[in-house]
Amino acid sequence: MKKRLAAALLALVLLGTLCPPVLAEDSVYFTAVDERVLDLKDSTMPFWFGGYLYVAATVFRESGLGYSFNVVTQTLVLYDSSRSLVFNVATGSGTTGQGELYDHVCVTRGGVTFVAASPVASYFSRVYSNTPVNHGYLIRVKSASAVLPDSMFTDTASYQLDAKYQQYQKQSTTNPTDINTGEKGEAEGEDPASSGKSIYLCFLAEDAETVAAWLDALESRGFHAAFYFTEEALSRSGDQLRRIATSGSTVGLIPGFGAGAAERLAAMNRTLFAEAGMKTRLVYEPDGDAAALRAAGYCPLNPIIDRAEYGLGSSGAANSLLKQIGKRRSSVSVWLGSDVTAGALRAFLASAAEEADRLPAMTETAF
Incomplete structure (x- = not known):
């Protein structure tokens, strides 16, 4: 019983049946809220975990949700007028505003807390999408204020995406974090x-x-x-x-x-x-x-x-x-x-x- 309770507190979810898409070596994940493309940074780069793509929790703050982080209790709260999610950053576990166990953990990397993009978006009546674009994929969270559909937005935002990517490349003092790794046959030699x-x-x-x-x-x-x-x-x-x-x-x-x-x-x-x-x-x-x-x-x-x-x-x-x-x-x-x-x-x-x-x-x- 204790083991099952500990497992429940972790709240990690079943994985899907297929592997997530493999990105090219220089590919990145862009993030956008409604019609705005957010800055591209290694520290907030989305990543796959437990079968879900995770984005920085601040993405949902940008989409209009309330956002509160208590350093003392290590608690992160996302909320709107009728719902809330409370995450214990130390353990990753989460609960709803009604005190029920939430099915998806948060993950902290490099001091940045990430949450499962699709489930959290759905919980707060946002729409999540993942669209292939130049240089990688565009992760978009849409609120009721969004105007353009994804197909039109990816076209109109192409300049923004290219500009963000070029800025990201210039600011990187080392090679960008490789999302696709583990493949054989890469060139040897001192570099x-x-x-x-x-x-x-x-x-x-x-x-x-x-x-x-x-x-x-x-x-x-x-x-x-x-x-x-x-x-x-x-x-x-x-x-x-x-x-x-x-x-x-x-x-x-x-x-x-x-x-x-x-x-x-x-x-x-x-x-x-x-x-x-x-x-x-x-x-x-x-x-x-x-x-x-x-x-x-x-x-x-x-x-x-x-x-x-x-x-x-x-x-x-x-x-x-x-x-x-x-x-x-x-x-x-x-x-x-x-x-x-x-x-x-x-x-x-x-x-x-x-x-x-x-x-x-x-x-x-x-x-």
Whole structure:
């Protein structure tokens, strides 16, 4: 009962049946409210989480909703004349103005709080749309004051979009955060301009004490990663799964090689939902049938760098890995396995921070 209650407080939702659209490497998500295109910034760039596109909560303030943030209680409130949503920023959980549990968590990244765009828009009688445009996608939230339909607005706003994109490119002191990562075949070679890239660390989560040490190291620097669980490890890791979910990192599944992988993944997702109120499409099965997994609606990991054979057990190994990553021209996904000491991980994270690298959690769009 306690596990189910904790899962309910997390309020993470079931994922859809298909992976979100994959963006080109230089693509971005623009945001607009009614007929106004908002500034394009890395700090407020929308991202996919739990099967929903998340936007900065301030987007809804721009659309006319009341917005209140209490620093002491770490509470964010969105409201209009008849409804409200109250989010506990520390845990991510939310409630309605009637005190009922809200189905979608908030997520805080870099001090900015994000909310699920489509559900929150619907709750406050706004209209949400996601339209392909030059350089990426346009996320639009329309209030009753909106005049132009999306098809007409994307045409009339083309100049605004281009101007925002050019301004974004000029203001970026490093390469923009890559939304589409993890693909093989990127050009190798030394590139001084390659610092500041996104590094997607992926661990095999077997020992609870070791995983806790990894989380401590990541959280101390505000970094995130992906933790992949076998069926056996998943069944005994309820508290840790909840910690991973609330920390902003992600959970992946390892179904084991052989027939029936889809059935095992479905069962594992039921366990994950019972323990932490969430499901995942992230899977890792290097010897499995990746095409079959994708057809079943999952997103198999295909890491650019597989470090599991060598481990990460010393500061020297950490420096070696960082140099290997530095040879890439774009974002890098790294499979570390489980042979990683907390000390070596801290050394790697410290060096990555000095290089202005970003360590976001793996998502379904990072493929």
